Amino acid sequence: MRFALPPLSALSPTGLLFAATGAIGLWLPLVQFKPNRIVAGQGVDLIAALPGPAGWAVALGMAAILALGLAAGRGLGLRLGLAVLGLGLSLFALGLAARGLMPEGNRMARVSPAAGFWLQFLAFALMATDALARLRPGIRTRAAILAGAVAAGTGVLASGWLDRTSVMIEYAARAEMFSRSLWQHLLLAFGSLGLAFIVGLPLGIAIFMARPLRKPVLTLLNMLQTIPSLALFGIMIPIFGWVAAHVPGAADLGVAGIGPFPALMALFLYALLPVVSNTWVGLSSVSPAVRDAALGIGMTPAQVLRQVELPLALPVVLAAVRIVLVQNIGLAVIAGLIGGGGFGSFVFQGLNQTAMDLILLGALPTIFLALVAGIGLDLVIETLSRQKHRSTP
Amino acid sequence: MIRLDHLSKLYSGRAVVEDVSLTVETGQIAALVGTSGSGKTTLLRMINRLVEPTKGRVWIGDTDAAKIEPHLLRRRIGYAIQGHGLFPHRTVGENIAIVPRLLGWREAEISARIDELMQLFDLDPAVYRDRLPHALSGGQQQRVGVARALAARPELLLMDEPFGALDPVIRAKAQDDLRAIQRQLGTTLVIVTHDMEEAIQLGDRIAVMDKGRLLQFAPPSEILTAPATPFVEALVGAAERPFRLLSLSTVDALREPGEAPGTPINPDTSLREALALCLWEGRAALPVSGGGIVTLAALQARAEGASR
Amino acid sequence: MIAKLFLTLAAALLAALLFTPESFTEVFRPLTHNNAPPIYLQTSLLRLTLSHLALVGIAVTASTLVAVAGGVLVTRPAGREFLPLARTITSVGQTFPPVAVLALAVPAMGFGAGPTLVALFLYGLLPVFENTLTALSTLPPSVLEAARGMGLTRRQRLWQVELPLALPVILAGVRLTAVISLATATIGSTVAAKTLGEVIIAGLLSANPAFVVQGGLITGLLAILIYEAFQRLESWSAHRAGLIRPQ
Ligand SMILES: Nc1ncnc2c1ncn2[C@@H]1O[C@H](COP(=O)(O)OP(=O)(O)OP(=O)(O)O)[C@@H](O)[C@H]1O
Ligand SMILES: [Mg+2]
Numbered sequence: 049m050r051f052a053l054p055p056l057s058a059l060s061p062t063g064l065l066f067a068a069t070g071a072i073g074l075w076l077p078l079v080q081f082k083p084n085r086i087v088a089g090q091g092v093d094l095i096a097a098l099p100g101p102a103g104w105a106v107a108l109g110m111a112a113i114l115a116l117g118l119a120a121g122r123g124l125g126l127r128l129g130l131a132v133l134g135l136g137l138s139l140f141a142l143g144l145a146a147r148g149l150m151p152e153g154n155r156m157a158r159v160s161p162a163a164g165f166w167l168q169f170l171a172f173a174l175m176a177t178d179a180l181a182r183l184r185p186g187i188r189t190r191a192a193i194l195a196g197a198v199a200a201g202t203g204v205l206a207s208g209w210l211d212r213t214s215v216m217i218e219y220a221a222r223a224e225m226f227s228r229s230l231w232q233h234l235l236l237a238f239g240s241l242g243l244a245f246i247v248g249l250p251l252g253i254a255i256f257m258a259r260p261l262r263k264p265v266l267t268l269l270n271m272l273q274t275i276p277s278l279a280l281f282g283i284m285i286p287i288f289g290w291v292a293a294h295v296p297g298a299a300d301l302g303v304a305g306i307g308p309f310p311a312l313m314a315l316f317l318y319a320l321l322p323v324v325s326n327t328w329v330g331l332s333s334v335s336p337a338v339r340d341a342a343l344g345i346g347m348t349p350a351q352v353l354r355q356v357e358l359p360l361a362l363p364v365v366l367a368a369v370r371i372v373l374v375q376n377i378g379l380a381v382i383a384g385l386i387g388g389g390g391f392g393s394f395v396f397q398g399l400n401q402t403a404m405d406l407i408l409l410g411a412l413p414t415i416f417l418a419l420v421a422g423i424g425l426d427l428v429i430e431t432l433s434r435q436k437h438r439s440t441p
Numbered sequence: 442m443i444r445l446d447h448l449s450k451l452y453s454g455r456a457v458v459e460d461v462s463l464t465v466e467t468g469q470i471a472a473l474v475g476t477s478g479s480g481k482t483t484l485l486r487m488i489n490r491l492v493e494p495t496k497g498r499v500w501i502g503d504t505d506a507a508k509i510e511p512h513l514l515r516r517r518i519g520y521a522i523q524g525h526g527l528f529p530h531r532t533v534g535e536n537i538a539i540v541p542r543l544l545g546w547r548e549a550e551i552s553a554r555i556d557e558l559m560q561l562f563d564l565d566p567a568v569y570r571d572r573l574p575h576a577l578s579g580g581q582q583q584r585v586g587v588a589r590a591l592a593a594r595p596e597l598l599l600m601d602e603p604f605g606a607l608d609p610v611i612r613a614k615a616q617d618d619l620r621a622i623q624r625q626l627g628t629t630l631v632i633v634t635h636d637m638e639e640a641i642q643l644g645d646r647i648a649v650m651d652k653g654r655l656l657q658f659a660p661p662s663e664i665l666t667a668p669a670t671p672f673v674e675a676l677v678g679a680a681e682r683p684f685r686l687l688s689l690s691t692v693d694a695l696r697e698p699g700e701a702p703g704t705p706i707n708p709d710t711s712l713r714e715a716l717a718l719c720l721w722e723g724r725a726a727l728p729v730s731g732g733g734i735v736t737l738a739a740l741q742a743r744a745e746g747a748s749r
Numbered sequence: 750m751i752a753k754l755f756l757t758l759a760a761a762l763l764a765a766l767l768f769t770p771e772s773f774t775e776v777f778r779p780l781t782h783n784n785a786p787p788i789y790l791q792t793s794l795l796r797l798t799l800s801h802l803a804l805v806g807i808a809v810t811a812s813t814l815v816a817v818a819g820g821v822l823v824t825r826p827a828g829r830e831f832l833p834l835a836r837t838i839t840s841v842g843q844t845f846p847p848v849a850v851l852a853l854a855v856p857a858m859g860f861g862a863g864p865t866l867v868a869l870f871l872y873g874l875l876p877v878f879e880n881t882l883t884a885l886s887t888l889p890p891s892v893l894e895a896a897r898g899m900g901l902t903r904r905q906r907l908w909q910v911e912l913p914l915a916l917p918v919i920l921a922g923v924r925l926t927a928v929i930s931l932a933t934a935t936i937g938s939t940v941a942a943k944t945l946g947e948v949i950i951a952g953l954l955s956a957n958p959a960f961v962v963q964g965g966l967i968t969g970l971l972a973i974l975i976y977e978a979f980q981r982l983e984s985w986s987a988h989r990a991g992l993i994r995p996q
Contacts, residue, residue, distance in 0.1 A: 061830040174834065177841075181833035274972040276932040278949045279965025286780075286958040378846025385939065386953060395852045399939060404856035411849040422844035491898060515900030526895025529991030530913045540899050573991040589899075599898075 060120040066175045067114040070134075073167030074107055079145045084156040085214070085403055091162055097145035106141045110134060110168060117175055128179040134172030138165060139204055146212035160214035160405055187434075191427050198420060214405040215412070222409070225393075230413070232308060232389035236380040237417075240315035241372050244323045249365075251320075252327025253353070262328070269321040277382050280317065284310030285386060311388030315379060319372040326368035330361025363433040370425035377418040384410070442467045443488070443597055443629060448497035450483050458484050459653040460497070465646070467596075470623060470630040471658075472644030474637055474676065480653040481633040485599050488631065489518045501597060516540055519598035519628070523605040525586030527574040533559070533585050534570040540593040558588040561622060580611040587619065591628065598623075600632040604639070609745035613738050616642055617725075637676050638744070641665070649673050687713040687744055695743060696733040705730035716740040756977055763970040766963070767795045780959040787959045789948045798967060801944040804937065805930045808866050812873030813923050819874075820881025820919075821907065839879045847872045847933045855940050865937030865944070872933065873926040880922030884915030917987035924979035931972050935964065 077091025095103035113134045117127060146159040185193065210216050219226055255262040272280075289305020291298050303309060334357045342352045358365075384392020394410030397403075443465050450458040458480040465471040473481045486492040488499055490511045499506040506514055527536050534555045541551045559566045562584040574582055583603060590598055603619075604612045620643055623630050634640055640647045641661045648658045649672075657669035668674035692715050693708040705728040706715065715727060719737040726736040766773065770788050777787035822828040823835045850872050854864035888911060896910045938946030945964045952960025 061828070062834055065831075174838075177837050178834040181837040271969070271973070274928075274932075274969040274976070275965050276935040276946070276949070276968045276972075278935045278938075278946055278953075279961050279968065282949055282953050282961035283958060283965065285953075285956075374844045378848060381846060381848040381852075382936070385950075392848070395848070396939065399852065399855060402860075407852050407856060411852045414846055414849050418844045418846055418849075419841065423841070426840075489898060491894075512900040512902050515898055517900075520895070520898035522891060522894060522898070524891040526889075526891035526893075526898075528892060528896070528910060529889075530989060531991075539901075543900060543905070575991050586895075 058120055059118055062178050063114075063118040063120070063175075066171045066178075067118055069167055069174065070110060070114040070171035073164050073169075073171055074110060076164035076167060077162045078141060078164040078168075079149065079213075080158075080160050080162045081149055082158040082160070082214075085158050085218075085405060086401065089158070089160070089162075091164075092145070092149065094141060094145075094164065097149060098141060099144070099148045102144060106137060106144075109137055113137075114171065124179045124183045128176055128183070131172045131176035131179060134175065135169065138168040138172060139210070141165075141168075142213060143209040143211075146210065146214075150212045158214040158217065158405060159212065160408075187427055187431055190423075194420070194423055194427070201416070215408045218403075218405045218409045222394075226409070229389060229391050229393055229410075232383075233377070233380050233391050233414070233417070236308060236311055236315055236383055236388065236390055237373060237376040239312055240319050240376050241369065243312070243316045244319035244372060247316075248320050248323030248368075249327055252324045253331065255324065256328050256331040266321075266325060266328075269324060272317050273321055277314070277318070277379050278385070281311055281314045281382050281386050281388070284314045288313060306387060308383065308388045308390075311380065311383035311386060311390075314382075315376045318379060319376060322368040322371040322375075323365075326364050326371075327361065330364030331357050333364065334360045363429055366425070366429050366432060370422065370429060373425065374418050374422045377414060377421060381410070381414055442500075442502060443631070444500040445484075445488070446498040446500060448484065448487055448499065449495050450480075450487060450492060451495045456653050458487070461650075461653075461655045462497075463648055463655060463658045465629055465631060467629050468627045469645040470620075470632065470643055471646050471648055472640035473631065473633045473648045473650060474635060474640045475650035477635060479650040481635070481650055482601055484650070485601055485631060485633050488597075488599055489515045489520060491515075516543055516593065517595055517597070519590035519593075519595035521586050521590040521598070521600045521603045523602040525574075525582050525603075527582060527586055527589070529574055532571045532573055533564070533577070534566075536574065536585060537589045537592050539589065544593055546593075554592060558592060561625075562588045562618065564588075580607055580615065583607060583615060584618070591622075591626065594626075596629060598628050598630045600630065602633055602635070604634075610738065610742045613741040613745070617738075619643070649676060687711065687716060687740070690743075692727075692729055692735050695735045695739045696729050697736065697739065698732075699726065699734040699736075701726040701728045701734045703728055706735075712740060712743060716744065756974070759970050759973055763967065763974065766967055766970075767798055770794050777959040777963065780962060781957055785955065785957045785959070789951060789960050789963055791951065792943070792947065794945075794948070794963070794967065797943060797945050797947060798971070801931075801934055801968075802971070804862060804865060804942065804944060805869065805927065805934050808869035808934075809873055809923065809927050809930055812870050812926060813877050813919075815870075816874045816877035816922075817881050817919060820878050820885060821912075824882065824885045825903075835878070835882070839875050839882070843875045843879075845872070847929065848936055851933065851936055851940065860941040862937070862942045864940055865934060865942040868937075869930045869933060873930055876925040876929070877919065877922040880918050880925075881915065884918035885911055888914055914990050917983050917990060920979060920983045920986055924976060924983070927975055927979065928972050931968060931975065935968055 074094060076093070078094040078097045079092050080089035081092050082089035094107050097103065098106060113130045116130055142161055142165050149159045151157055180193070204210065205216075211220070251265065255265050285305050287305075288303055288310050292303045292305055293299075295303075338356060338360070339352060342356045343349070347355065380388075380390045381392035381395055382388075383390045384394070384396045391410040391414045394406050395414075396410075398406030398408075398410060445461055445463050448458060448461045449456060461484060463471070473484065475481050483492055487494045488501075488506070490499075490506060494507075501514075501518075509517075528539070531539075534552075537555045537558055538551045541554060546554075555570065556566045559570065564581060564584060569577065569581070574585065577585065583606070587600070587603060590600070604615050607615060616639060632643060634643075641664075644661055646658060646660055647664050649656045649664065649669075651672050657664060657673050659667075659669075664673065665677055668677055690712050691708060692706060692710045692712060695712065696708065701724070703724065706718070708729055708731060715735055716737070718727060719725070719740060724737065726734045728734050770790075770793075774787050781787050819835070823831045847868065851864060851868035854867045854871075858864040858867055892910060892914070893906070896906045901909065934942070934944045935946030935949060938944050938950050945968050948960050948964030948967075952958060952962075952964065
C-alpha cells in the first residue's frame, strides 16, 4: 500500500512547528511521580499515566488536533477552536494522571507536571496565539478574549480537577498564606505605582516647565535604574530601619526597616523614571499650536495644563503605568528575599528547599499577573489613543 | 536592441500591462509616458525581471531574458530609480563599484572606471569619491545613481523617473547631461517619465501608455503632429501649455551676459520662438542683438516654472 | 564634557574597587556595626566580577546570535508565515518577569550557573529579536529595490545591504539586553551562580549593608560603562551606515 503524501506547499509551516513541539511533548513523560516532595521523581508517560485506554484516547485526540493544524489554509476560527480544545485536553490529562497516580491517603507523594505536559501545553498555546494574531480581533473582542481566558483559568482551578497535582497540593497546604501573599504582592506593585504617580507626576510637570531641572532629575533617576534590584532592596532595609528609629513620628507613619516597607520603597524608586520621563515626553509632544490656541482663547496656563496638555498627554502617561506595573509585578518577587512578602516568599522558600512545586506556586501566579496586567493595559492604552485621534483630527 | 513581445502582467486577474509590443534599436532612447498608474513602472520592471511577465517575452539582442538567471540578467542591465537608492553605508566610489565587483572585475579596472564615470558626470573624484551619499546634494546623488547604473557598461539602461525628485533647473541640466552621455556611450535607454516635456526632449521614440495599453509608439514629431488617440492628444496638449505661456514674454526678459556663436536674434523675439530655435538647431544658447545671450537652460527653466 | 569626566571617574572607581578593595576599608566601615568586615573577602571581587561578566557575555552573545538569526528568518519569504506569531510572542514574552524565568529554570537545570545562563539567554532574546525585526522591516525601500535591480542575490542583499543598515537598531537591542542581564545576573546568586549577587546576598544574610552597597555599586558602575560603550558603538555604526550627518 502506498501513501500519497500531500505536497509540501499544502503544509502550514507554523503548523509544522506546533506539531513537532506537540509530538515531542507526547513522547516525553507527562508527569513526574515523587514519593515525597523533595526527592527526584520518575517520569511517567501519557499512556501509562492515564487509567486504561484513556491515555490512548487523549494521545490520539491531541495527535489529531496537531495533524489538522498541519494543513495550510484552514479557517482561523477553526484553528483557534482546535487549539483551545487541545489546551483543555492537556489539562484534562494532567488532572486525570494526578488522580490515578496518587495513592489513596498518601500525603507525602507528589505528581507534578513534567516536560511532556509543558510542551503539549506550549504547542497548543502557540497554536492559539498564532490563530489569534492572524485573526486580528478588534479591541472589544480582545478584551472579551482576555476576560474569557482569565475566567476559564480560574474556573479550571476552582473546579478542583487539578487538586491532586503537586502545585495544587502545595497550594492547599498554604491556602491562607497564598491569599495573603497575593494581597501583599498586589499591594507592593500597585502601592509603589501609586506612590510613583503622587511624586512622579508633579516632578514630570516640573521638569517640563522648568528646563534647567530636567537634566539633573533624569540623570539621577537613570542612575537609580542601574542599581541592581537585589542591592536596592537590600539597602532600603538599613536606611529605613535608621529612619524609623531616629526620625520622630516616622515609625507611626508605617516606615520600617523590616516587612514590606523597604520593598515598597525600592519598587517606588524604580517606578519613578518611567513616570517622570513619560509625563515629560507626553507634555512636550502636545503641539505648540494647540497650546497657543488654548492661551489665545483666554485660558490661564494652569487651565491649559489641566484641561488641554494633561489630557492630551494621557496615553503616553498611561504607557508608563503599563511599564511600571509589569516591571514591578516582576520585581516584587525579590521582596520575598528580604522578608517583604508577596509571591517571592514561595519562590525563594522553594529554591531553598529545592521544592520545585513551591517555586511554581510563586512563579506561575506572578507570570499570570504580569501577563494580564500587560495585555489589559495595552488594550486600555489603545482605546484611549484611538479616542484621542478621533477627537483631534 | 531590445524587443518586448506581447508582454502582459496580471495582478489577481486584473491586467496592469496588457499586450505591449515594441522594439528599441541599439543606441536609441525610448521614453515611456502616461498617467499615474498606467503601468509604466511595471512594464519597465518586467524587462529586468523585477516583475515576472504573466505573458509574453523580452528579447535583449538575441537572448530571451526568461532564459537567464534573474540576478545575472540584472547585472547586464543598468537600473536607476527615483530617489536614487544609493547604499547609504557605502561611499560614492563603492556605490559605483557595486556591479563591477559583482561581476568580478579587477580592482585596478574598477578604480579607473569609478574615476572615469565621476569625471563624466562632473564630480571631482578627489573630492567626492570617498564621501557617503548623505553628504551630497540631491542633484549629485542623482548623478551618482546614474553613474552607478552605467558602471559595468551595460548594453541597456532602464530609468524610472530618475529626475522626479529634482528641482526644475537641475533637472534640465541632468536631462542634457544624460542625453550627451548616452550619445557618447551608445547605450540603449528606456526611460519612464510622466512628464511629456521630458519625453519629447529625450526620446528618439515615445511610448504613450494608458490603463496598461500601449497607445502609440512613435518619434516625438509624429506624436506631436499625428496623435493616435484623443488621449495622446490631450497629453501633448497639456505639455504645450507652458510653451503658449512662453509666447507671452520676450527674449529681453531672460537676457544674460555672455557670448554665443551664430546670428544674433532680435530682443523682441518671443521666448517660445527662441526655445524652438534652440531645440531645432540643437544649441545651448543664442546671441541677442545689442549684447548678451539667452540660454536654453533659462528658457526651459522658465517653461518649467510656467507649468506649475 | 561633564559626561566624559563622569565616565572616567566611574571607570577609575571601578578599577580601584576591583584591584585594591582593601583601600576602601575605611570608606565602608561606617556602614557596618559590631565589627563586621567592611569589605567582602570570601571570594575576590575581581573574580566575582569576571565570572559575572562572563556569564552575561555568554548569555548575551548567544541570545544575540539566535535572535538576529530568528529576525532574519521571519523576514525572508520562507519564514514569513511565522511573523505574526513571532511578533505576539515578543510582546507577550517581555512581560514575563526575569526572576520568574530564572526560578523556573532551576527545576530544569539544577543549581549553579546553568539556570542563570538559560534564564538570561531566554530573556535576552526578546529585545534583540524585536529590534532586528523592526530594523529589517523598515529599511528604505528604494535602497532594497536598487540592490535587487543591480543583480545582488538574496544572500548578498542580506549581508551587504540589510544587515549593515539594520546594525545600529540591532545594537540598541543588544544594549538593552546587556543592561537587563547585568542586573538580573545578580539574582543568579540566589541559585548559587558565581556573580556579584553573592556579595549582596552575603550582606543581606549577615545584615551588613557594606556588602550590599559594594555589590550594588560595582554592578551599577559596570552597567553605566557598558551602556555607554554600546551607545558609542551604536552611533559609530549609525555613522558608518550613513544614517546620520557627522557634526
Ligand atoms: N505588486 C502589485 N500588486 C498589485 N497591483 C500592483 C502591483 N504593482 C503595481 N500594481 C498596480 O498596477 C498599476 C500600475 O502600476 P505602475 O507602478 O506600473 O504604474 P506607473 O505607471 O508606474 O504609475 P506612476 O506614474 O504613479 O509611477 C497600478 O494600478 C498599481 O496599483
Ligand atoms: Mg511608476
